Each structure stands twice: as structure tokens, then as C-alpha cells.
Amino acid sequence: MTISTDVPALADLTTLRVGGPADAYVEASTEAELIDTIRAADDADQPLLVVGRGSNLLVSDEGFGGVVLRDVRKGIRLDEQDSCGGASVHVVGGQDWDELVVASVEAGWVGLEALSGIPGTVGAAPVQNIGAYGQEVSLAISNVRTWDRLLGRVRTFAVGELGLGYRTSLLKRTMRGAPTAADPQAPWYPTPRYVVLDVNLQMRLGTLSAPIAYGELASRLGVEVGDRAPQAEVRAAVLELRAGKGMLEDGRFGVATGTDHDRWSAGSFFTNPVVPADQAGLLPAEAPRYPVRSSRPETTTGPSLGVVDPSLVKTSAAWLIDHAGFGKGFGVAGPASAATLSTKHTLALTNRGGATADDVVTLARAVRDGVLDAFGVELEPEPVLVGVSL
Ligand code: EPU
Numbered sequence: 001m002t003i004s005t006d007v008p009a010l011a012d013l014t015t016l017r018v019g020g021p022a023d024a025y026v027e028a029s030t031e032a033e034l035i036d037t038i039r040a041a042d043d044a045d046q047p048l049l050v051v052g053r054g055s056n057l058l059v060s061d062e063g064f065g066g067v068v069l070r071d072v073r074k075g076i077r078l079d080e081q082d083s084c085g086g087a088s089v090h091v092v093g094g095q096d097w098d099e100l101v102v103a104s105v106e107a108g109w110v111g112l113e114a115l116s117g118i119p120g121t122v123g124a125a126p127v128q129n130i131g132a133y134g135q136e137v138s139l140a141i142s143n144v145r146t147w148d149r150l151l152g153r154v155r156t157f158a159v160g161e162l163g164l165g166y167r168t169s170l171l172k173r174t175m176r177g178a179p180t181a182a183d184p185q186a187p188w189y190p191t192p193r194y195v196v197l198d199v200n201l202q203m204r205l206g207t208l209s210a211p212i213a214y215g216e217l218a219s220r221l222g223v224e225v226g227d228r229a230p231q232a233e234v235r236a237a238v239l240e241l242r243a244g245k246g247m248l249e250d251g252r253f254g255v256a257t258g259t260d261h262d263r264w265s266a267g268s269f270f271t272n273p274v275v276p277a278d279q280a281g282l283l284p285a286e287a288p289r290y291p292v293r294s295s296r297p298e299t300t301t302g303p304s305l306g307v308v309d310p311s312l313v314k315t316s317a318a319w320l321i322d323h324a325g326f327g328k329g330f331g332v333a334g335p336a337s338a339a340t341l342s343t344k345h346t347l348a349l350t351n352r353g354g355a356t357a358d359d360v361v362t363l364a365r366a367v368r369d370g371v372l373d374a375f376g377v378e379l380e381p382e383p384v385l386v387g388v389s390l
Contacts, residue, residue, distance in 0.1 A: 001026060001033040010063055010386075013070070014054035015119060016266050016349075018357045019386075020063025022049070027072045031092075031197055034071055035147050038195055041067045042149050049386060050191045052121030053096070056128065056266055060387030061357045070094075071123060076103050079200075086110075086204045088142070093123025093196040097130070105231045109203035111140040111210050113234040114217065117242045119267070123196035127171045128382070129164045133238050134213025138164040139306075142202040146171070146194035155194065166292070166314070167271050167382060171196070175384070190386045209234040216241065246344040265348040269364060270317040270379040280313035283375060284323070288316040317371075317379055318347040324374035326367050336362035361388050 010019025023046075028034040041048040047066030051057065071094030079088040087109045091100055097120045104112045114133035124130075125137045126144050141159045148155040163170035174193035204210075208228035212218045218225045220237045242248045246262030274292055283289075292314050294306030321341070322328075331340035331352075338355035340363065342348035349360055349367075368379045368390060381390060 010059035014057045017264050017351050019059030020061050022064040022068040024067045026069045029072050037069050048191050052124040053119050055119035056383045058383045058385050089201045091122045092198045095122040105235050108205050110206045111203045113209045113231045116235040116238040117248050122199050128167045129169050133217045140201045140203050142200045144199050145197045149193050190384050246342045261352045262342045262344050264351040266383040268347045268382050269349040271382045272314050272317050273377050274314045277313050288319050290314040320371045320375050321346040324370045332366050339363045
């Protein structure tokens with residue numbers, strides 16, 4: 001275990017590159033070290049922030065008055081593989097996500113290829129049920145082993161118990177706000193009650209991808225939605241699409257080190273709003289409308305897509321932002337102008353160098369308020385906000 005005396009600022013641990021110092025910083029390289037650190041912080045009533053690659057975090061300029069813990073373990077283990085059951089794969093929480101995707105494409109494990117290039121760790125993946133280009137990690141998870149901070153013991157959740165939905169899970173839902181007089185039972189913040197130790201995945205075998213479920217990806221590949229394509233080609237196409245949107249990992253630990261400030265972001269800053277179908281009917285005809293699907297596959301043998309819920313519609317936060325007058329590169333005039341929307345995609349809030357957390361919050365508020373005024377839809381932030389709120 002490495003306990004640093006030289007505590008890095010959260011700006012050095014997050015892809016947005018904003019955030020002040022932490023009180024303490026620990027790197028855990030074994031499960032025992034991870035659990036011991038969590039236990040010690042909880043026993044001492046010290047706030048705890050478990051970070052992966054820092055790609056979904058916005059931390060205040062005051063920093064974090066507690067322990068920042070990074071799980072630096074690596075490890076992908078194939079437990080079983082046969083043509084009937086597919087591959088059962090065990091991965092530790094600290095493992096880099098994209099390295100897992102590379103391993104799965106090489107090994108012919110189907111179902112992660114469209115999740116190429118997502119910055120972050122395997123441990124963070126089930127917490128917000130990462131998804132992109134028509135796939136979600138929920139479709140590949142069999143169970144998740146966690147450390148339960150309340151009961152002080154290991155607890156394993158089968159996939160059906162994880163409450164996985166669009167960018168959410170039971171794990172994430174335990175991470176409510178700091179305790180207040182009104183809600184004293186909500187102490188698990190900014191780290192959930194259950195900290196992921198490892199994730200077990202179950203994947204089909206094959207050289208072809210799962211059916212392509214995203215129009216933009218299908219056109220890039222020159223296939224129809226619902227077709228399969230060689231996994232390696234799907235990975236390459238997704239990486240190209242992500243790069244074109246500035247949403248590709250750049251540098252060690254996913255922290256942007258280069259000068260492309262479009263990559264100094266936390267990816268999508270808002271989730272795509274899911275609204276009742278009648279409310280979606282009131283949006284302009286050109287606003288994108290996507291089906292809302294369950295996070296579990298419809299069948300175990302057919303296309304890996306969940307059942308559509310006809311009462312709900314998902315629309316596009318990026319489109320609403322763009323059409324509410326906040327185009328690519330938009331910034332609030334004045335002192336907060338070091339934070340702007342990405343010049344490649346309106347859903348990423350970016351740090352143009354020297355932005356503070358307050359600048360990002362000022363921009364996020366302007367965008368959220370403008371979209372609410374224009375379309376009556378309230379955007380919800382996707383990153384975990386630490387010490388700041390909109
Ligand atoms: N659009 C604009 N202006 C822009 C960009 C996009 O109007 O500057 C509109 C277009 O109409 C476009 C639509 O927004 O068709 C959707 O854009 P895109 O296909 O890029 O996807 P998204 O909905 O913005 C979501 C995820 C991404 C994921 C992509 C691809 C969320 C919050 N975001 O973005 O995930 O990579 O789909 O599947 O669900 C992330 O979560 O951090 C993330 C990057």
C-alpha cells in the first residue's frame with residue numbers, strides 16, 4: 001500500500017483537471033489494502049473518495065477533506081470457457097476498462113466491443129452501468145463482489161440484484177447526498193455503500209460482434225442496425241467515432257496530458273433525459289427520440305437488446321443543448337470563460353486550461369437553465385459532484 005505524504009490535488013487525478021487537494025491519498029495494490037483503508041476511514045468517520053481513472057468526477061476547488069483511495073490492482077482471469085456456456089471472466093475492480101475490451105476482442109468474447117475507449121476502471125463500470133454505441137456493461141455482467149461499508153463484510157450481487165438501468169445501479173443509488181437532519185441515513189457519499197472489489201462477466205464466444213444497435217456505428221461500418229460485424233472492426237470504428245467527438249482517453253490513468261482541451265472533460269456531462277412519451281411529443285419534431293430499453297437482454301440467445309418500454313422516450317441532451325443556443329465551443333462570457341463546451345460535442349464540458357471547478361459549475365448551470373427555459377426539460381449531471389452542486 002502506498003500512503004502518500006505528497007498528496008496530489010484532485011486536478012491531477014481527474015480528466016477534467018479541476019479540484020483542490022485531498023487530506024490523504026492511498027494507492028491500494030491488494031484487496032486487503034483496499035478493504036483496510038475503507039474500514040479505517042469509515043471507523044474514523046473520515047470522508048472517503050474511491051477514484052478509478054477520475055473520468056467521471058467534478059471536485060470542488062477546496063478539494064476533498066478526507067481520504068482519496070485509488071485501487072491500482074490489475075487482473076483479468078478466464079475462469080471457464082466452452083462453446084455452450086461461453087466465457088466466464090473474473091476482473092478486479094482496479095483493472096483499466098479498455099484493456100479488458102482489448103483482451104475480450106482478442107479472445108473472441110462478445111459484447112464489450114462497442115464499449116471500446118471508455119476511460120475508467122472495471123470497478124466503476126457497474127456503478128453507472130457504462131454504455132455506448134448500443135451496448136451496456138449490464139448485458140455482460142454475471143455478478144459483482146463488493147465491500148459493504150455498513151455491515152463490514154463482503155457482499156456479492158447477482159446481476160438481477162444490481163438494479164441496473166440507464167447510467168444507474170443500486171450501487172450508485174446508495175450514494176446519496178451527505179447526511180442531513182431530514183435524511184440522516186444517507187452517509188454514503190461520495191463513495192457508495194458498496195465498493196466494488198471485482199466483477200464477473202459472462203460472454204458468448206465469437207469473432208463477430210453483438211448485433212449493432214446504434215445507427216451512427218452501423219453507418220460507419222457500412223452495415224444495417226441489427227447486423228453483426230467483425231469485433232476488431234467494431235472496436236476500430238468506435239474508437240474513430242469517439243476520437244471525432246473528443247471522447248477518447250488520452251494519457252496515463254485517463255487524465256488528459258495533451259494539449260487537446262476538448263479531451264479535458266468528464267465525457268458526457270449530462271445524462272440523456274428519459275421523459276414520459278406524452279412529454280416527448282411536445283418536443284420539436286427534429287429532436288432525437290430513442291427507445292428506452294430494459295438493461296437485461298430480451299432473450300439469452302437472440303439479439304442482446306432489452307425489451308422496449310413504450311411509455312418512455314429518451315431524447316438527446318446534446319441536441320437540446322445545441323438547439324437551446326449553446327453550440328459547440330460555447331462559454332459564459334467573463335471570468336468563467338476558461339470552461340466551455342467541447343468544440344466537437346455539446347455534451348462535454350471542458351477545461352480550456354486553468355478552469356476552476358466553479359467555472360465548470362457556472363457553465364453547467366447556464367446550460368441546464370437554458371435547456372429548461374427552451375424545452376421544459378431539466379438536465380441531470382452524469383459525473384459525481386464532490387463539494388459542488390448545480
Ligand atoms: N448532437 C448535437 N450536437 C452535438 C452533438 C450531438 O445536436 O454537438 C445531437 C445529434 O443529433 C446526435 C445526438 O445529439 O445525433 C446524439 O449524439 P451522440 O450520438 O454523440 O450521443 P450522445 O447521446 O450525446 C451518448 C452517451 C455517450 C456515448 C454515446 C454513443 C450519454 C449521456 N452519453 O451520447 O456516453 O458514448 O451516446 O453511444 O448517454 C458518457 O456517458 O460519458 C458518454 C460519452
